[in-house]
Amino acid sequence: MIDERFDAIVVGAGMAGNAAAYSLATKGLKVLQLERGEYSGSKNVQGAILYADMLEKIIPDFREDAPLERHLIEQRFWMMGESSHTGLHYRSDDFNEEKPNRYTIIRAQFDKWFNKKVQEAGALVVCETTVTELVQDAYGKVIGVKTDRGGGQIHADVVVLAEGVSGLLGTRAGLRKIPKPTDVALAVKEMHFLPQEVIEERFNLKGNEGAVIEAAGTISAGMTGMGFIYTNRECISLGIGCLVSDFQKSGESPYTLLEKFKKHPSVAPLIEGSEVKEYAAHLIPEGGYKAIPQLFGDGWVVVGDAAQLNNAIHREGSNLAMTSGRIAAEAIFQVKSRKEPMTASNLALYKKMLEDSFVMKDLKKYKDMPQLLHVQSQNFFLTYPQLVNKAMQNFVRVDGTPKKEKEKLTMKSFTSARSWAGLFGDAFRLARAWR
Amino acid sequence: MHIVVCIKQVPDSAQIRVHPVTNTIMRQGVPTIINPYDLFALEEAMRLRDKFGGEVTVLTMGPPSAEDSLRKALTFGVDRAVLLTDRFFAGSDTLATSFALATAISKIGETWGKPDIVFTGKQTIDGDTAQVGPGIAKRLGLMQVTYVAKVAEYDGEERTVTLERRAEGGTQVLKSSLPCLIAMLEGTNEIRRGTMADALRGARAEIVKWSAKDAGVEDLTKCGLKGSPTIVKRVFAPSPRAEKAQMIEVPEGASLADALIDDIFKRQPNLEPDLTALARGF
Numbered sequence: 001m002i003d004e005r006f007d008a009i010v011v012g013a014g015m016a017g018n019a020a021a022y023s024l025a026t027k028g029l030k031v032l033q034l035e036r037g038e039y040s041g042s043k044n045v046q047g048a049i050l051y052a053d054m055l056e057k058i059i060p061d062f063r064e065d066a067p068l069e070r071h072l073i074e075q076r077f078w079m080m081g082e083s084s085h086t087g088l089h090y091r092s093d094d095f096n097e098e099k100p101n102r103y104t105i106i107r108a109q110f111d112k113w114f115n116k117k118v119q120e121a122g123a124l125v126v127c128e129t130t131v132t133e134l135v136q137d138a139y140g141k142v143i144g145v146k147t148d149r150g151g152g153q154i155h156a157d158v159v160v161l162a163e164g165v166s167g168l169l170g171t172r173a174g175l176r177k178i179p180k181p182t183d184v185a186l187a188v189k190e191m192h193f194l195p196q197e198v199i200e201e202r203f204n205l206k207g208n209e210g211a212v213i214e215a216a217g218t219i220s221a222g223m224t225g226m227g228f229i230y231t232n233r234e235c236i237s238l239g240i241g242c243l244v245s246d247f248q249k250s251g252e253s254p255y256t257l258l259e260k261f262k263k264h265p266s267v268a269p270l271i272e273g274s275e276v277k278e279y280a281a282h283l284i285p286e287g288g289y290k291a292i293p294q295l296f297g298d299g300w301v302v303v304g305d306a307a308q309l310n311n312a313i314h315r316e317g318s319n320l321a322m323t324s325g326r327i328a329a330e331a332i333f334q335v336k337s338r339k340e341p342m343t344a345s346n347l348a349l350y351k352k353m354l355e356d357s358f359v360m361k362d363l364k365k366y367k368d369m370p371q372l373l374h375v376q377s378q379n380f381f382l383t384y385p386q387l388v389n390k391a392m393q394n395f396v397r398v399d400g401t402p403k404k405e406k407e408k409l410t411m412k413s414f415t416s417a418r419s420w421a422g423l424f425g426d427a428f429r430l431a432r433a434w435r
Numbered sequence: 436m437h438i439v440v441c442i443k444q445v446p447d448s449a450q451i452r453v454h455p456v457t458n459t460i461m462r463q464g465v466p467t468i469i470n471p472y473d474l475f476a477l478e479e480a481m482r483l484r485d486k487f488g489g490e491v492t493v494l495t496m497g498p499p500s501a502e503d504s505l506r507k508a509l510t511f512g513v514d515r516a517v518l519l520t521d522r523f524f525a526g527s528d529t530l531a532t533s534f535a536l537a538t539a540i541s542k543i544g545e546t547w548g549k550p551d552i553v554f555t556g557k558q559t560i561d562g563d564t565a566q567v568g569p570g571i572a573k574r575l576g577l578m579q580v581t582y583v584a585k586v587a588e589y590d591g592e593e594r595t596v597t598l599e600r601r602a603e604g605g606t607q608v609l610k611s612s613l614p615c616l617i618a619m620l621e622g623t624n625e626i627r628r629g630t631m632a633d634a635l636r637g638a639r640a641e642i643v644k645w646s647a648k649d650a651g652v653e654d655l656t657k658c659g660l661k662g663s664p665t666i667v668k669r670v671f672a673p674s675p676r677a678e679k680a681q682m683i684e685v686p687e688g689a690s691l692a693d694a695l696i697d698d699i700f701k702r703q704p705n706l707e708p709d710l711t712a713l714a715r716g717f
Binding site: 002004032038039124125126128129147149150151152153154 | 466510628629630631632633634635637638639
């Protein structure tokens with residue numbers, strides 16, 4: 001056992017853990033951060049898009065030295081048919097601003113940088129060390145952690161669980177339940193290397209401009225899921241993810257979906273001639289508001305993916321992670337400055353502060369969405385995309401059919417696939433979940 | 436006992452990427468590791484210390500970022516780390532490197548006690564020369580034993596060590612007087628996992644940083660590019676061989692050797708008369 005005591009132990013060095021450790025250390029707390037990977041970022045997987053605003057609130061001048069790939073000026077949504085896509089593009093020169101709003105990043109590099117800031121702020125960071133269990137006293141209060149190193153028990157006033165989506169430590173300690181297969185998605189991604197100029201030409205970019213494609217439809221084979229294509233400086237991140245429960249049900253394998261996505265005629269030309277350098281897989285919490293576990297207790301708080309804080313609709317995860325890490329640190333600091341103990345009743349402040357922030361407000365807004373998309377996945381991810389693409393083809397193709405008849409055909413294809421009541425019902429349910 | 440272990444930070448060869456366009460090695464972003472051969476030296480040194488007492492000082496020369504490898508060595512459980520870093524050392528070949536390290540080891544001796552043993556790995560994975568260890572021994576006038584698999588005995592009274600050295604055809608058991616330099620062979624032990632206390636100490640330890648001046652280097656012309664007679668003329672990637680392996684059809688009952696010889700002669704028409712002429716000449 002280590003005699004030395006810490007104010008806080010942060011378990012994990014991803015976005016949430018780094019944000020928490022950094023914020024705690026800058027407030028003068030004695031912080032120990034434990035990471036199982038070789039370095040922060042070595043095991044962290046994300047698409048990945050960074051939202052500047054949430055990082056600015058932690059490190060205002062991050063743009064000076066953070067490893068950023070491209071700032072995003074264009075967003076595309078693709079509704080995928082078998083051999084087509086119907087798209088919505090938004091591109092604006094306004095995003096070529098002095099302080100851009102969104103960037104693509106490569107987590108292995110970005111997290112390394114972030115963690116360096118954590119160390120500079122004064123936190124002690126120990127990598128290649130796995131926390132095996134939480135140490136609890138006779139009353140269940142968390143008083144420290146046990147690690148896989150010899151003599152590896154360390155005590156602290158509070159433990160910040162930033163252990164990632166699986167939440168194993170919290171589960172093992174009986175503080176929460178393991179996430180349900182309906183509440184997590186399994187995503188796989190590849191990094192496709194291409195010369196900078198080729199990427200810029202294919203995506204109509206110049207300099208550090210970047211574009212993002214989010215795709216849904218037939219590519220997920222009727223499962224609740226999405227694909228993505230993000231431009232980095234010299235490579236393209238491309239991936240697809242679906243709910244674990246859907247994979248279980250359909251028997252589809254993630255890599256087959258990825259291969260199909262890559263071969264889709266709308267996607268293949270974008271990555272043609274590229275060299276794949278990396279293959280990664282990751283679980284993403286997608287259960288939304290209703291899947292959030294207990295966020296605090298005697299001597300502990302949970303942040304980021306481990307707290308299932310992820311906005312699947314807006315594809316936002318890392319900013320919720322960073323923000324929850326920062327807010328947890330602020331709450332802990334407030335309790336400590338009042339010289340009060342890290343009890344559940346005092347740490348409830350964290351949840352209250354989180355509820356006042358965009359994190360919980362956004363998740364609350366979409367609280368019914370995961371369930372709706374999950375139950376209606378065949379309709380939303382297969383039937384409708386097929387119908388829309390068929391309708392577009394019908395609309396665009398010139399073949400001498402009178403326009404009136406074409407309209408009738410399109411309407412008929414919709415009503416034969418789904419009854420009028422079904423169509424209105426879906427629209428109503430979607431609108432209500434969105435509200 | 437005072438043991439000095441020389442280590443080097445090298446690019447992780449398992450993760451080196453070749454730029455798909457220019458075909459050059461992309462050094463940027465390639466993770467660095469402690470030269471794998473040096474890990475055996477580190478472990479052997481710590482085993483001796485644990486058994487007979489004393490201290491292990493780890494030394495490296497490199498850019499400021501080489502601090503990472505020293506910090507890692509500290510988390511394994513070594514007692515002290517020294518980083519020799521100075522722009523004067525840039526571009527050193529093995530001659531200049533062994534000069535700088537030998538000078539620093541003398542300085543380490545003055546500061547923390549004369550080392551009894553200096554350990555190095557067999558060679559590095561980026562230079563592959565195996566020259567720096569022997570170079571240090573020569574400059575410091577130490578006994579040197581290379582390709583060592585194990586330090587079998589240590590006699591503090593008599594000031595000797597008994598070593599097992601792998602050689603072609605077997606293992607030599609050698610006795611050397613101290614002080615000596617030992618270059619450790621790979622696969623001979625397994626680097627330990629430091630305790631939690633080691634890990635904490637490694638994370639917060641102050642690394643001793645020495646410039647050329649701090650290390651007591653007086654003649655700067657023996658350092659870095661200036662002190663390196665080795666010249667790299669050209670670096671190139673070998674072009675892949677066009678030949679492919681082929682299966683030879685051997686008819687049922689025929690001799691495999693005859694079939695092979697026939698095939699070789701068929702492909703190299705000049706070979707048969709040449710060989711025949713050669714055979715006649717004898």
